Amino acid sequence: MTIALTSNGVQKLKVAAQPRPQLLRGLTPPVLTPDVHAMRCLEQLRSKDKGIEKYIYLSMLKEQDPEMFYRLCLSHMTEFTPIIYTPTVGDACLQYSHIYRRPEGLFVSIKDKGNIKAIVSNWKQLDEARISVVTDGSRILGLGDLGVNGMPISVGKLSLYIAGAGIRPESTIPICLDLGTNTQKFLDDPLYLGSRQKRVASEEMDEFMDEFMEAMSTTFPKLMIQFEDFSTDNAFRYLERYRNKYPVFNDDIQGTGAVVLSGFLNAAKISSAASGRPLSDHRILFFGAGSAGVGVAMQLMSFFTLQGMSAEEARSRIYLVDSQGLVFDARGKLAEHKKVFSRHDYQGPPMKNILDIIDYVQPTALLGLSTITDAFTPAVIQAMSAINPRPIIFPLSNPVRLSECTFEAAVTHTGGNVLFASGSPFNPLDFEGKALYPGQGNNMYIFPGLGLGAILAKSKSVTDSMVEAASLGLAESLTPEEREMGLLYPRIERIREISTFIAKQVIRAAQKANVDDSESLRTMSDSALMQWIPTKMWNP
Numbered sequence: 204m205t206i207a208l209t210s211n212g213v214q215k216l217k218v219a220a221q222p223r224p225q226l227l228r229g230l231t232p233p234v235l236t237p238d239v240h241a242m243r244c245l246e247q248l249r250s251k252d253k254g255i256e257k258y259i260y261l262s263m264l265k266e267q268d269p270e271m272f273y274r275l276c277l278s279h280m281t282e283f284t285p286i287i288y289t290p291t292v293g294d295a296c297l298q299y300s301h302i303y304r305r306p307e308g309l310f311v312s313i314k315d316k317g318n319i320k321a322i323v324s325n326w327k328q329l330d331e332a333r334i335s336v337v338t339d340g341s342r343i344l345g346l347g348d349l350g351v352n353g354m355p356i357s358v359g360k361l362s363l364y365i366a367g368a369g370i371r372p373e374s375t376i377p378i379c380l381d382l383g384t385n386t387q388k389f390l391d392d393p394l395y396l397g398s399r400q401k402r403v404a405s406e407e408m409d410e411f412m413d414e415f416m417e418a419m420s421t422t423f424p425k426l427m428i429q430f431e432d433f434s435t436d437n438a439f440r441y442l443e444r445y446r447n448k449y450p451v452f453n454d455d456i457q458g459t460g461a462v463v464l465s466g467f468l469n470a471a472k473i474s475s476a477a478s479g480r481p482l483s484d485h486r487i488l489f490f491g492a493g494s495a496g497v498g499v500a501m502q503l504m505s506f507f508t509l510q511g512m513s514a515e516e517a518r519s520r521i522y523l524v525d526s527q528g529l530v531f532d533a534r535g536k537l538a539e540h541k542k543v544f545s546r547h548d549y550q551g552p553p554m555k556n557i558l559d560i561i562d563y564v565q566p567t568a569l570l571g572l573s574t575i576t577d578a579f580t581p582a583v584i585q586a587m588s589a590i591n592p593r594p595i596i597f598p599l600s601n602p603v604r605l606s607e608c609t610f611e612a613a614v615t616h617t618g619g620n621v622l623f624a625s626g627s628p629f630n631p632l633d634f635e636g637k638a639l640y641p642g643q644g645n646n647m648y649i650f651p652g653l654g655l656g657a658i659l660a661k662s663k664s665v666t667d668s669m670v671e672a673a674s675l676g677l678a679e680s681l682t683p684e685e686r687e688m689g690l691l692y693p694r695i696e697r698i699r700e701i702s703t704f705i706a707k708q709v710i711r712a713a714q715k716a717n718v719d720d721s722e723s724l725r726t727m728s729d730s731a732l733m734q735w736i737p738t739k740m741w742n743p
């Protein structure tokens with residue numbers, strides 16, 4: 204007999220098992236059915252107390268039995284994503300040189316400069332490669348410069364591509380570039396797995412990156428590249444340098460922009476219904492002005508202009524705060540990426556205190572991308588609540604211990620009225636007898652569908668319109684039940700359905716922008732495309 208698992212692990216008796224082929228007799232235990240083994244794997248996972256032990260267990264499972272790993276991942280998304288992704292992947296990165304067991308991706312080192320083509324050609328499945336996540340480990344989540352310890356981020360993101368969008372496992376290449384690290388702790392660690400040197404200067408890095416990108420594109424002609432967790436200056440620089448030459452996008456700038464626009468639109472509908480204030484009257488305060496903060500600001504500005512606002516009107520809805528306080532022209536020299544949102548209309552002294560800034564801006568939405576734990580103090584949350592019947596508060600920094608506030612704090616100090624999304628997951632809460640659900644405003648909702656759409660359309664580049672299509676597709680994908688529950692993002696269990704819809708929207712946007720190379724998809728109706736996309740997905 205076999206035993207089927209329900210999502211909570213309860214067993215149900217099903218049909219009699221087929222006798223195993225004679226060939227395998229004696230090589231496996233006498234009774235080993237996949238369904239019972241799934242229960243065994245879950246039991247082993249759940250017996251571990253620490254997140255990092257669960258992470259190590261799942262890494263081993265993925266290597267030894269990928270089918271089982273992805274089968275369980277898909278049927279237990281809510282349980283698995285916090286382990287293979289944020290927050291636990293952050294611990295895995297911090298400890299990577301100590302928990303390392305075997306290679307899971309490609310390391311390309313500064314020492315390979317001049318010979319990169321040969322190194323990347325060592326990858327096992329040259330023809331299959333379709334998507335690579337590339338990090339240089341210089342800004343892993345909000346944890347800083349981790350050097351080659353950043354590899355688990357590339358691995359984790361690609362596991363979500365496989366689970367969430369059905370990309371074939373052999374089509375993925377996790378890559379960590381080894382360009383040194385400026386974190387002394389790692390340079391002093393005898394177990395550190397990367398080159399024991401400070402990060403290379405930008406000129407040398409540019410030469411390395413040009414050679415790397417050229418080698419990738421000639422070795423893997425069908426490959427799309429997702430840049431991940433590069434420090435902010437390089438994130439913007441390399442996106443601009445390569446986006447018109449290769450199919451690339453930056454997850455922290457564009458993926459985050461897309462996911463936050465989507466959650467903001469759903470939140471703004473609810474907030475506007477309560478305040479009577481139209482979407483065009485929203486004012487958004489960004490606490491944190493790095494790749495993620497400015498990426499989201501650019502996405503919101505682009506959306507506002509599509510709604511008919513002038514660029515200046517759209518820009519005026521956005522206020523940035525960095526470690527020096529409110530970003531404004533008279534403050535002095537500004538990093539390039541902040542300039543477009545620098546306020547022309549403030550001439551006073553530097554404004555550093557977030558409460559003073561809230562008082563001045565009167566924001567409808569407060570978005571945290573600062574890596575500063577608990578920066579949204581009870582007083583900050585109350586200030587947002589005092590000026591908005593339904594304040595939008597998104598503490599988006601990762602991992603969870605860097606979140607600008609907890610869900611509980613946001614609920615408590617707004618009397619349950621907050622419209623909330625965080626970068627890492629929080630548990631639902633019961634507030635005065637009502638169940639309240641936190642949103643997870645994380646780019647993991649966007650990149651699987653965006654990547655899948657770009658791959659299927661054989662897109663030559665990833666345009667802003669494709670990213671925006673992914674964002675609006677996600678915003679639209681909530682079911683009436685999910686809206687009724689007050690959710691801002693769909694339930695993660697529906698990730699394949701969501702990725703299908705996002706991929707369809709992305710394919711259409713690629714066609715409109717004339718960057719696609721798949722004629723047959725142009726003539727397919729939307730409903731035919733929606734049916735065809737799942738047939739292209741890998742299933743465990």
Ligand SMILES: NC(=O)C1=CN([C@@H]2O[C@H](COP(=O)(O)OP(=O)(O)OC[C@H]3O[C@@H](n4cnc5c(N)ncnc54)[C@H](O)[C@@H]3O)[C@@H](O)[C@H]2O)C=CC1
Nearest residue numbers: 344345435491492493494495525526573600601626645646
């Ligand atoms: N939810 C999601 O999907 C995503 C979340 N993130 C998270 O966003 C965070 C920031 O990422 P990046 O922008 O790339 O990093 P970053 O280091 O470039 O940016 C941090 C920003 O916060 C500002 N900041 C630092 N201390 C501050 C303070 N005391 N007060 C006000 N501002 C302060 C800095 O000046 C900088 O502008 C990270 O924790 C990252 O994990 C990033 C991408 C996606």
Ligand SMILES: CC(=O)C(=O)O
Nearest residue numbers: 344432455601645646
């Ligand atoms: C989610 C993500 O990409 C980050 O925190 O960097």
Ligand SMILES: [Mg+2]
Nearest residue numbers: 431432454455
């Ligand atoms: Mg990232």
